[in-house]
Every structure is written in C-alpha cells, then in structure tokens.
Amino acid sequence: MAIGEVHLALLLSGPRHGYDIKRAHDAWFPAERPLAFGQVYATLGRLVRDGHAEVVGTHSEGGPERTVYAITGSGRERLLTWLDEPAPPAGTTGEEIIRKTVVALHSTTSGADAERVLSAQRAAHLRRMRQLQRRSTEQPGGDVDLAVRLADRHALLHLDADLRWLEEAAEALRAQPPAASTTSTTTTTTPTTTPDDQEPQP
Amino acid sequence: MSPDRPSSPDVLAEPAHPLVRLAGLTHAHGRTPALRGVDLEVGAGTAVAVTGASGSGKSTLLHVAAGLLQPDAGSVQLLGHDLARLDDAERAQLRRRDVGIVLQYGQLVPDLPLLDGVALPLLLDGSALGPARDASRAALAGVGLADAEDAVPAELSGGQAQLAAVARALVAQPHLVLADEPVASLDPAGAALALDLLWGVVARGGALVLVTHDNVLAARCDREVRLAHGGVQHDLDLR
Amino acid sequence: MSALDREVVRLLARPRTAADRLRSRATTAASAGTGVVLLLLAAVLGLGDDPATTGVEVVTQADGSTLWTAVTPTAGLVPFIAEPGLRPGVQLGALLLVLPFAALAVQALRVGAVARQQREATLVVVGASQRDLRRVRVQSTAADAARGALWAAPAYLVAWLLLGVALPVGARLVPVPEPWLALVWVVLVGLLTAAGAAAGALLGRHGRHGPAPRPARSGRWAWAWGAGAVACLGLLALGFELPWALPADLSVFLAFSLLLGALLCLAVCGGVVLARSAVGSPTRRVERAARSGAGAEAVLAAAQRRANPVAVGASGAVLVLVGICLGVCSVFVTALAATRDLATGYAGDIAFYGGGAVLACGVGLVAAAVALVSLALALTDQLAQARRAVAATVAMGCDVPRLVEVQARALAATAVPSAVVGTLVGGLAYGTLQASLDGEWLGARALLPMAAVPVAAVVVGAAVRLVSCAVAELLTGRVRRAAALENLRTP
Structure with a gap:
C-alpha cells in the first residue's frame, strides 16, 4: 500500500x-x-x-x-x-469474476451452464457500465467533479477489460469441449450450451 | 405517388410504434450465410447496440435494415413502412428524409467538397442549393468542421471524415439513425462529440441502432442485441 | 419523376476528378469524330448529278434522246466521290469509320467505372434512387456528346480546308459544305445528344451488375457472329449472279449492305474471340514468356488484358476491320501493278485505282489510330484505378520501364493478332473473289496477288507492334504517376 x-x-x-x-x-x-x-x-x-x-x-x-x-x-x-517505479502490472488475480468463470468452465458437465454464467456476467457488467456513463454524460453542464469522472472512467475501462476477457473465455469455451477438463468424470457430453443437453449422463 | 408513400410525422404520432421491425431476416453472401432468422424491434426513444464477434452478421444486419441489401427471407419495416412494398424511389426517399446512415468505409462522395457532400440528403430530396448548404454549414459547425467546408474527403483525416459522415447522417434530422462503428476512428473528444449528437436523435424521440464491438459504447445504449453466427445470442435490456 | 433540382443534377454531374475529365474529353472526342464522319457521309449522299460535280453533262435533245458530254468537274472531287456510281463505296467506308469512334465512345464511358460505381453506392446510402443516379449519368454523358456534336461542324470546315480546298482539283476528298449541311448538323447534334443520354442510361445497368465478364457466353456469341458473317458472305457471293436481274440501284444497295453486314459480323466475331482470349488464362503464352525470361511482364500484361475484356474486344473488332481493309488493298494494289496493259497505256487509270487504294488505306489507318487510342485509354484508366496495386508491384521491385513494357505487351497482345488476322482474311477472301470473277481459280494471275497477303500480314503485324510500343512509351508519364509509392496510402 x-x-x-x-x-x-x-x-x-x-x-x-x-x-x-x-x-x-x-x-x-x-x-x-x-x-x-x-x-x-x-x-x-x-x-x-x-x-x-x-x-x-x-x-x-x-x-x-x-x-x-x-x-x-x-x-x-x-x-x-x-x-x-511503475506499479507492478500484476493484474487482478484475486477477483471473483475469474473464480466464477473458471469454476463455470470446469463444471459444465455437472449441470452448470457456462454460457449462461458468462452472459449474465456480461449483462451485469454492461448495466454497471451504463450507470457509470450516465452519471458523467447526463449531468447537465458536465457538473461532475473531475476526480469522480476519472474514477468512473477507471472503473468503466476496467469493466471493459473484464468483458473482453469474458469474450475470450467464451470463445475458448466454444473451441474446447468441456470433456477435456481433468475434473470431469463423464466424457460423452457435447459442448452444446442448452441446459437440457448439459444434464449429467445417467 | 403510391398511398404507401413514406410520411414521417404520422409515424411519430404513435410513439409505441416500433421504428424498426425486423422479422425472420435471412441473408447469405453468395453461399456464406450471414444472417439466419434475426428478429429485432426498436421502439422510439431507444438506443440499441448490435454487438458480436467479427463475422457474426452485425454489419450485414445493418445493411439489410437500411435497405442497402435485399434479405433472402424475412421483412424489414422502418417507421411503419415495409421496405419490400416500397419501390426504389420510395425507399430512397425514406433513407434521405427519415433514416440517417453512417457506414464504416467509403462513406463520403470522394470528389465533392464537404459543404455539398454533407448537404446531399437535402439536395437529393429536391432542396435548392442555397438552403441545403446553410443546413450543411450548421451541421459541419456542430461537429467542429466549420473550417473544412471547402475540403474534399481526400484532404481530411480519417477522424474528420467520420465526423463529416455523422454530420451528413443527421443533416436531415432523421428519426432513425443506423450506424456501423460510427466512432471507431475517432479520438476520445471527437467520439464524445459524435455520440452526443447521435444521442440527440434518441432524446428527440427517435431511435438509434449502433453496430459496434466497443463494449463501452454498447453499455451506453439501452439494449444490447448480441449476434453469434448470424443469429441473436441475447437481447439484454440494460435499463 | 426524380425530385432533384436541376442545379443539383448539374452539381453532381460536373466532372471533378482526373478520371471524370478524361471520360468527358474522350466522350466528346468520340462524339465529334462520329459527327464529322456522318457529316461527310451526308455531304456525299447529298451530292447531286450537277455537271460541276460529276463532270458529265446530260442534255435531253429535242427528239427525246439524251446527249452525254464530258465537262470539267469544277468541284474538283476525286472520282470516287464525284461519280454517282462509285459513291456507295465511299459511303460504306464512312459508315465503317463510325465504328472506331463508337468503340472509342464505349471505352470513354467506361473510364473510371469502378470509382463511379463506388460513388453511386455512396449516393444510394444517403438517399439517391436509381432514377436519380440515372439522371445524373444522363446529364453528364448527354452534355459530353452534345459538346462533341457541336464541335463536328467546325471540324468539318477544317477538314474541308485541309482535304478539300488545299488539295489539287480532281483529288479533293471533302465536298463543299452546302448551307443545307447546317440543318443536318443541327439534326446530328440532337441525335448524338440523344445517343449520349441513352448511353448514360444504359451504363447504370452495367453498374448494378458489375463489369464482371462472362467468358462462357461470349464463346457462344463468337460462333453466332461467325455464322452470321459466313451467311452474309455466302449471300454476297450468290448475289454476284443476282444483281444483273435486279434494277441497278437496288443491286448495288443490296451488295453493299450484305458486305457491310458481313464485315460487321466478322469484326464483332473477332472482338468477342479476343475478349475471350483476354479473359481465359493464356497459360501457355505466359509459360513461354517465362522461359524466355519475361515471365513477370507476361503475367502482368495478361492480368491487365483480363481486367478489361470489353476494351480488348471493341478495339480488337475495329482492328480486324482495319486489317481486312489493308488486306484487300494489298491484293488490289499487287494485282494492279501486275496488270501489264494498264502499266503501258493507262497511267490515268493507275492513278485512279491506286488513289482509291491509298484512300482506303488512309481511312483504315485513321480507324487503327482511333482503336489504339481507345485501347490506350482503357489501359491508362486501368492504371489509374489499380494504382495501389501498381505501386505495390513497384514496391516489390518492378521498375517503371518494366511496367511500360507490360503496357506495350498488353497493347500488342490485342492489336497484333487482330490486325494480322484481319489482313489475312480480307486479302485471301478478296483475292479468291477476284480470281473467281476472272474465271481463273488457280492461274498465275490469281496467285500472284495472293502472295502479297502474307507479306502484308507480316508488315502490318510489325507496324502495329511498333505503334503499340510507341503508345506505351507515350504512357510512361501515367505509369510513373500510378507507380508513385505514395499511392500505397490511398484507400
């Protein structure tokens, strides 16, 4: 600190x-x-x-x-x-969004719908980003304090980075069948995304 | 002129009427399918972002919605007019009066000075040169290009050309703007200027459909329609 | 009705880019050339049987019989124009001379086609209807055609001064412009303007479907045109027995229209074949050139021809006609020289026939020049449209002289075969016809003139090759401009 x-x-x-x-x-x-x-x-x-x-x-x-x-x-x-000294470009390794997405990716064979998780996350991010933008664009006369605007902008761009990462994760999900996951016990499921198809095999 | 002639005021008298209604749109570029049954309705006072990976059909959707491409199947209604029932002249009239279009590439007529190039929608609608140029001058001033009215597009930077294209799309005060990556080549200040102008259409009770891969821009809209492989992946209400 | 204000139509139709101006000028030139040729045709058609023109006075005597008296033809026209019986030949020549100018017009209207299509697509985005676009196109092409037609009258006057007044009596090629010719001119201005407008309206049809060539279909067309040409020639051969059964005027008319039809069919057939050869990949020729160390030039030249099959076809067709004309002349002149009795006693006749051959060759050379100009126009335009690719080629290490060589190759690949084939076809066909008329199919008298045909073909081929190189050299400046590396920046 x-x-x-x-x-x-x-x-x-x-x-x-x-x-x-x-x-x-x-x-x-x-x-x-x-x-x-x-x-x-x-x-x-x-x-x-x-x-x-x-x-x-x-x-x-x-x-x-x-x-x-x-x-x-x-x-x-x-x-x-x-x-x-530049700040260490460490990224944000401890964030919940990563934990949740990785867990979802590894759990598709056990009934989790990774696509839906990603889509819901995208929706949540977009809504938050919209709020952040409305605060700075909808105040008449640009009344928003510079510091607040910069902080909002920082949050906005970080959320954008999250979204791009989510897109890549979704792409990786589509490209790689979940069967390749080492924790998976069933191997016959396909990487399709509708929940019905994702039921564990009997 | 046919009774189905585009007449914008009637349409806006009914705010609930969707300004855009696409139903079952299918289109293929040769043998490559680009759209596979897309439905989309955009009401008045709404900005919709159309997003998706490259090749997901975003730009094709915009071109079909603008009447620049014919759908293989499905219907396009703009401001209550079914494009398939309008003839070429009526579609053209709809475009120049009520629909502003901003495309990604090659949007300015290369040899016309900006003043006339931006005035084109008015000129094509039968306006005389004088008043059209006055409106064009005002539109150019609005995007900060007042000094460039005698320049031809080759003398402009990519960003200036993009701003001029936005000015041209708005010069006839359209009720609907269809824009493909309208601010992709702009610096932050230019982008903010262009977006404020585009959102002016929404504030006046019109509608805005933006094709973009920019999440920040998508998150400024009221809805996100995400395309994947030519179909709607999700349609999120962000409000 | 299009909603456009007239002022706005003019604003949009005004030529602005270099390509626009080139298109405008070339269209004007083609229209002016057509106008002059048609004025000449009208002037010849309008020549009466006035003794000052024909050199023959016909007096009807009191007993009803007619007396023919030779008088000095004070108009001083060459016999081909002066004598009513010989005029159809000149008229046919004038009609055929319209073709190269038509080919030039076709090429002129295609200048900057890609840029124009992009511009029209942009106008559609901002709300122009197809009707609006057509109006703008019609406005510009009609204006160019009208301007050319207006130039036709002054050009005729200049032609009259140079090829009429300035020439000795008995050798004048251009009749005196009578006052009624002004009326013809007015009509011509209207007709050419209308033709220009129609061309502008038709251009859009091509614009919407794109200029994509369809080689498979043109192959079938070549057969159709070839069959038409053979049919016309067959009828013509039969017709040589017929004319004497018909009233004289009608038979001459029939023979000439059949000949005209056959020539047109042959020319179009040649043009279509050439266009097709340009589109199809001439792999063998490229391979041969590659072995001789000029592979890059051959590949680039083939690509350039492939990009412009219409120009190749139209110019090729004209050059086939020119070749036919030169072939016929070669046989004719050789036969003339071989005729001993003419050489001894009738020097005046040699001047007459030889003059006719020279005149025909002159007309052919004018046509060839116009055809080469239109082909060069096509190549220039293509250089301008493909300047990014040209610049990229230079960036890859191809220098400007090599690019000029590419132009020369592309020109010669169209021009040389058309002219040579035309010479062979025209010379051999005319020689055979002449021999059959003389009733000597295989006699020495028939064979000797025919021997001139291959010689003429070689000479014509070499000359056309030289002219191609010269035209390519003239284009060096444009090549250099297209090759400027800053063109890599243009979108």
Whole structure:
C-alpha cells in the first residue's frame, strides 16, 4: 500500500494538518474507502519517525488546536523515487469474476451452464457500465467533479477489460469441449450450451 | 405517388410504434450465410447496440435494415413502412428524409467538397442549393468542421471524415439513425462529440441502432442485441 | 419523376476528378469524330448529278434522246466521290469509320467505372434512387456528346480546308459544305445528344451488375457472329449472279449492305474471340514468356488484358476491320501493278485505282489510330484505378520501364493478332473473289496477288507492334504517376 507516499504527495503543495489531509485524500480518490482519522495520524507519525515529514507548528481556527505537518527534503526524495517505479502490472488475480468463470468452465458437465454464467456476467457488467456513463454524460453542464469522472472512467475501462476477457473465455469455451477438463468424470457430453443437453449422463 | 408513400410525422404520432421491425431476416453472401432468422424491434426513444464477434452478421444486419441489401427471407419495416412494398424511389426517399446512415468505409462522395457532400440528403430530396448548404454549414459547425467546408474527403483525416459522415447522417434530422462503428476512428473528444449528437436523435424521440464491438459504447445504449453466427445470442435490456 | 433540382443534377454531374475529365474529353472526342464522319457521309449522299460535280453533262435533245458530254468537274472531287456510281463505296467506308469512334465512345464511358460505381453506392446510402443516379449519368454523358456534336461542324470546315480546298482539283476528298449541311448538323447534334443520354442510361445497368465478364457466353456469341458473317458472305457471293436481274440501284444497295453486314459480323466475331482470349488464362503464352525470361511482364500484361475484356474486344473488332481493309488493298494494289496493259497505256487509270487504294488505306489507318487510342485509354484508366496495386508491384521491385513494357505487351497482345488476322482474311477472301470473277481459280494471275497477303500480314503485324510500343512509351508519364509509392496510402 502506497498510503505513506500519498500522504507525502498531499503535503507537497504546502503544510497541512491531519483533517485537511483526510479531506484532500477523499477528494482525490472518491471511489476508495474514506480515510480513517486513526490511519492518518498513524501514517503521519511513521513519516515523522522516518524523517520524511516534520511538525512545523500548531494551528487553530476557533476550534481545537491542530498539529501542522510539512514534507522534508528526504520525504520529497522518497516520493519522487516511488513515482519513478511503475506499479507492478500484476493484474487482478484475486477477483471473483475469474473464480466464477473458471469454476463455470470446469463444471459444465455437472449441470452448470457456462454460457449462461458468462452472459449474465456480461449483462451485469454492461448495466454497471451504463450507470457509470450516465452519471458523467447526463449531468447537465458536465457538473461532475473531475476526480469522480476519472474514477468512473477507471472503473468503466476496467469493466471493459473484464468483458473482453469474458469474450475470450467464451470463445475458448466454444473451441474446447468441456470433456477435456481433468475434473470431469463423464466424457460423452457435447459442448452444446442448452441446459437440457448439459444434464449429467445417467 | 403510391398511398404507401413514406410520411414521417404520422409515424411519430404513435410513439409505441416500433421504428424498426425486423422479422425472420435471412441473408447469405453468395453461399456464406450471414444472417439466419434475426428478429429485432426498436421502439422510439431507444438506443440499441448490435454487438458480436467479427463475422457474426452485425454489419450485414445493418445493411439489410437500411435497405442497402435485399434479405433472402424475412421483412424489414422502418417507421411503419415495409421496405419490400416500397419501390426504389420510395425507399430512397425514406433513407434521405427519415433514416440517417453512417457506414464504416467509403462513406463520403470522394470528389465533392464537404459543404455539398454533407448537404446531399437535402439536395437529393429536391432542396435548392442555397438552403441545403446553410443546413450543411450548421451541421459541419456542430461537429467542429466549420473550417473544412471547402475540403474534399481526400484532404481530411480519417477522424474528420467520420465526423463529416455523422454530420451528413443527421443533416436531415432523421428519426432513425443506423450506424456501423460510427466512432471507431475517432479520438476520445471527437467520439464524445459524435455520440452526443447521435444521442440527440434518441432524446428527440427517435431511435438509434449502433453496430459496434466497443463494449463501452454498447453499455451506453439501452439494449444490447448480441449476434453469434448470424443469429441473436441475447437481447439484454440494460435499463 | 426524380425530385432533384436541376442545379443539383448539374452539381453532381460536373466532372471533378482526373478520371471524370478524361471520360468527358474522350466522350466528346468520340462524339465529334462520329459527327464529322456522318457529316461527310451526308455531304456525299447529298451530292447531286450537277455537271460541276460529276463532270458529265446530260442534255435531253429535242427528239427525246439524251446527249452525254464530258465537262470539267469544277468541284474538283476525286472520282470516287464525284461519280454517282462509285459513291456507295465511299459511303460504306464512312459508315465503317463510325465504328472506331463508337468503340472509342464505349471505352470513354467506361473510364473510371469502378470509382463511379463506388460513388453511386455512396449516393444510394444517403438517399439517391436509381432514377436519380440515372439522371445524373444522363446529364453528364448527354452534355459530353452534345459538346462533341457541336464541335463536328467546325471540324468539318477544317477538314474541308485541309482535304478539300488545299488539295489539287480532281483529288479533293471533302465536298463543299452546302448551307443545307447546317440543318443536318443541327439534326446530328440532337441525335448524338440523344445517343449520349441513352448511353448514360444504359451504363447504370452495367453498374448494378458489375463489369464482371462472362467468358462462357461470349464463346457462344463468337460462333453466332461467325455464322452470321459466313451467311452474309455466302449471300454476297450468290448475289454476284443476282444483281444483273435486279434494277441497278437496288443491286448495288443490296451488295453493299450484305458486305457491310458481313464485315460487321466478322469484326464483332473477332472482338468477342479476343475478349475471350483476354479473359481465359493464356497459360501457355505466359509459360513461354517465362522461359524466355519475361515471365513477370507476361503475367502482368495478361492480368491487365483480363481486367478489361470489353476494351480488348471493341478495339480488337475495329482492328480486324482495319486489317481486312489493308488486306484487300494489298491484293488490289499487287494485282494492279501486275496488270501489264494498264502499266503501258493507262497511267490515268493507275492513278485512279491506286488513289482509291491509298484512300482506303488512309481511312483504315485513321480507324487503327482511333482503336489504339481507345485501347490506350482503357489501359491508362486501368492504371489509374489499380494504382495501389501498381505501386505495390513497384514496391516489390518492378521498375517503371518494366511496367511500360507490360503496357506495350498488353497493347500488342490485342492489336497484333487482330490486325494480322484481319489482313489475312480480307486479302485471301478478296483475292479468291477476284480470281473467281476472272474465271481463273488457280492461274498465275490469281496467285500472284495472293502472295502479297502474307507479306502484308507480316508488315502490318510489325507496324502495329511498333505503334503499340510507341503508345506505351507515350504512357510512361501515367505509369510513373500510378507507380508513385505514395499511392500505397490511398484507400
């Protein structure tokens, strides 16, 4: 998790106190879970300990007194080093859509209809993508916040990538009979897709 | 002119009337079957995406629906008119007045300056040169090509030509637009512009049928009709 | 009725691309050529029995008998035109001379055909009906034909100055333009415009079905045309006994119309055979060329001919006619030279007959030139339409001179066989006919002129081959333009 570097980035434009950092973070990443206060102060404490940030004073505007933090030279360096390393192109290996599709592909001989699973998944994805697009296209005057729009766009394109993968999976399903699956116990079923044909052989 | 003459206002008076009704469409390119009994109805105020793998029959479906190809079997009704019952002149009139068509390739008349090329649907409908050019100028301005009205298609980029084709399809304010990959060659800004214009047809109570392999574009529509091997694989309501 | 505004029809019919302009100009030229030839025909037909023209004054005397007196023909026309009895030959020649121009028109209208079909398909998408497309086509072809017809009158005047006034008395080929010829011209403008309009309307029929050649059918047609030609020639041979039983005017008319029919059938037959040979894969010829190291050129030339069977057929048909004309002339001139009694005493007659042969050859050469021009037009157009493929060929390592060689081969492959076959057929047929009339089937007098036929065929073949190369050289600029590698970018 790059939360420390994100904090440093938020301090780059000038000293801030913890609440300010949380608000700015939530505005930058509207699609993520809001940052917890406890996490903000724990992170800032760690940054100060490592010399990447420092306390530059306190600040109060009629309310409770707040500690103001600033980035140090070492912190700036740390941030730039982090930016220079590309994020690992790991993909999203742990997602349910993959688990579900792979399970469906391997279970066609036991009554599961992989085509239907894929089709239902496609429908769910398309509907979500439609919602995401309507939020940004149907607001009159393009009122949507830039950060929200970018986050929606990110989600949209990721869903598109899912759909393309689903298409490939469906193609692979059609090309390869499920009988080739090692877990299959029956070998006489054909790769046709109607549920009736997919009943286990007696 | 026959009593079955296309007359658009009557059609839109009945919003429930499907603007497109395809029944049992079958078509083969020579001996290669492209469509095997496709049914499709598109109501007013709807955008439908026709998707599917390459060779699934998407473009053929659009060409048959537009009356550019004759179906081997089945019927095509556009705005309540059965294409098989219209003669060539009446079909042409329907296309230039009520149906905007955007095709993937070779869509602009190569030697005409854009101003006249985009005005063609109006010119072919008997409009005089002056008013047609005024409408064309406005349509070109709408797609950001106001400066290119004297250019011939060879002088345009692929994206500009595509935008001009969209402008031409919309210049006669059609009730139905049939488009084959209308934004495939456009950059994101151009695509957004073209799609907003196309969705204007839907907002006015018309209908839009888009052939695309772009999932994001498909997900902007109200329905997805997915073709596989010339048949309808699924017909999803996305609303 | 098409809903198009007249202004819009003009807008869509206006030539814009290089191919459009070439089509327009070539159509205009074909129409003008046809117009001039028909004006000439009308002028000859309209020549009266006026003594100034014929050189013969007929006086009816008081007792009812007629007195024929030779006078100086002040019009100064050559005897073939001046003497009413010889005019049908000239008229036949003029009629046949319309053919190469018709072939040129056919080819001209096909210039840029692929681009035009694509353009029409696009117009259909935006709502043009077939009727609208026809109107646009008719507008442009009719306008081109009308422009050509308008040029016909000035062209006739120029022809009259060059081939009439400028020539010595007794050798003038073009009659004085009488005022009534202007009326004929007006009628011609109307007729040619109508023909242009009809051609434009017919073009669409081809456009919808595509220009795909149907070699199997053309094979049957070749047989039909050949049979027609044989029938006409047979009737003609029989007819040589008949004429004397019929009134003189009618028999001449019959003989000439049969001859015309036979020639047309032969020409069309030759054209169809050639078109078919262009479509069928000439594998053996290509293999032979490959052995001699010119395989690539032969393959490309065969492909080029295959792509344009109509041009090959039409130009081939005209060249067959030209060959027939040259063959007949070769026999005629040889026979003339071999006739000793003419050589001794009748120098005037030699000038007369020899002049006729030269005139016929001249007409044949004009026809050959027009046919080669239309064939070159076809090749040029094809280069323009296939410029992407041409550029790709160059990119693969075929240089421009080799492509020019391809053009020369494609031209010669059509022109040489047609002209040579025509020469052989015309010469041998005429020689045989002449010998049979003389009653000497196998005598030396019959064989000697026939010996000139193979010689003439070789000379004609070599000349046509040379002209083909020259025309191909003239096309070098166009080949270079088509071969520009930037054409690889064009869609």
